[in-house]
Structure formats: C-alpha cells, structure tokens
Amino acid sequence: MPETETEPWEYSLSIPHDPRAVTVCRRTLRLILTLHGLIRFADTAELLAAELVANAVLHTKGPATLRVRWSAGVLRIGAWDANPQPPDPPGELANLMDAEEGRGLALVQACADVWGWHPLSRCGNRGKYVWCELGVA
Template sequence: MPETEPWEYWLYIPNDPRAVTVSRRTLRLILTVHGLIRLADTAELLATELVSNAVRHTKGPAALRVRWSAGVLRIGAWDADPEPPGPPGKLEQLSEAEEGRGLALVRACSDLWGWQPLSRFGNRGKYVWCELAAA
C-alpha cells in the first residue's frame, strides 16, 4: 500500500549518458520501497525521457527529482541550461523519428507536465517535470 505521507528524493547526476540508467534504476527502487511499484513502468519511461534530455542537450550537471504528495507522483529533471524546452511534437507524427520524441511521450503518458526556470547551487537552469496520479 502506498504511503500517505509526502516524501522527496533528489539524485544529482553528472553529464554522462550512463546517468540515465542509474536514474531509472534508482527511481524503480524508490517506488518499490514506497509501495508504488504499479507506477514504475510508466514512471521509468518518463524519467528516462526527462533525464536523457537533460544529459543530451546540456553540458552541465543535472538532477532527477522524485516527489510523492497527496496521491500524485511528480518526476522532474533539472539541468543547467536556462533555455526552455522545445514544444513537444505530436506523438503520431514522431513514430518513425529517431530523436525528438521525448516530450511528446511525456505529454502522452503523464497526467500533467510543464517546466519552470530553476537555479541550483548558483547554476541557472530549468526544471522539466511531469505528474502521475496514483488512482
């Protein structure tokens, strides 16, 4: 049974493609210990897309944030690039594309998503997030 008390984790990651796998596995472990394994497959997909974008399109550090509050799981990735993410394409138009599907998948698979400017440890950047309701 999922916990009713809110919790939050931050995982700081280097600008390294291997950080995507580390983030995905860490997220699954967090959801398992908190009784939210039923959200793990979709949450892993969403985190993979968000962290991949943070690592692939920036040169600085990044972070994965996972938060549970009021029956909603929020997954987000912070990166050191203050530029807003490009608008997500339509998923049906991207089915053959090799790249550029990330935010379209996030929009299609989450209940809500967005971004905001966010500075961390003196680094200007942005935070791209999405939410999954437990129900």
C-alpha cells in the same frame, strides 16, 4: 515495511553529464517506488524519468538532478539541468513514430497526467526544471 501512500516523501539524485546516468536514474526510481509500495507507477515513471534525464544529458554540458516526490496521491518526477533555455514544444507523437529522435517530450506529454517546465536557479547556477506528474485525480 513500506510507508503508507499518504505520507509525503522526496528524493533528489545528482547526476553527472554522462549518458549512463539515464540507466542509474531508471533503476534508482524503480527501487524507490518499490520500497514505498508504489510499484504500479514504476513502468510509466521509469519511461518518463528516462526521457527527462536523457534530455538533460543530451541538451546540456553540465550536471543534472532527478527529483522524485510523492504527495497527496501524486507522483512528481522532474529533471533540473543547467540550460535555462525552454524545452522545444513537443510534436504530435503520431507524427513522430518513425523519427530517430525528438520524441521525448511527446512521450512525456502522452504518458503523464500533466507536465511543464520553469526556469530555476540551483546552487547559484541558472537552469530549468522540467517536470511531470502521475496519479492526478
């Protein structure tokens, strides 16, 4: 039986440096949201998670982590990677429609209520955490 939407929860999925990790993360996220009765977020959340994880896999050489948290009516999706460099600022999505790459953070910015990043250490390794939120009032 799904928990009520008021109970907070958090999941972390450690992923290897492998392009197949994007699909694993998307499917895992959909399952988590379905089991928690939050299927209404699934399509947008999958897109956002895929972009964040794809950036982590594409722009780094090490492992990454997908983190999903529900608290106070807000779904936060984030990806940690080992590269401490800040992400490139997103361009205007309208200007990137025909681009073959470089749309990831522009999609995140367009689809999420808020997004951001900050440097982060994990298990003694430096890196960054790029996050976005859905459901912000």
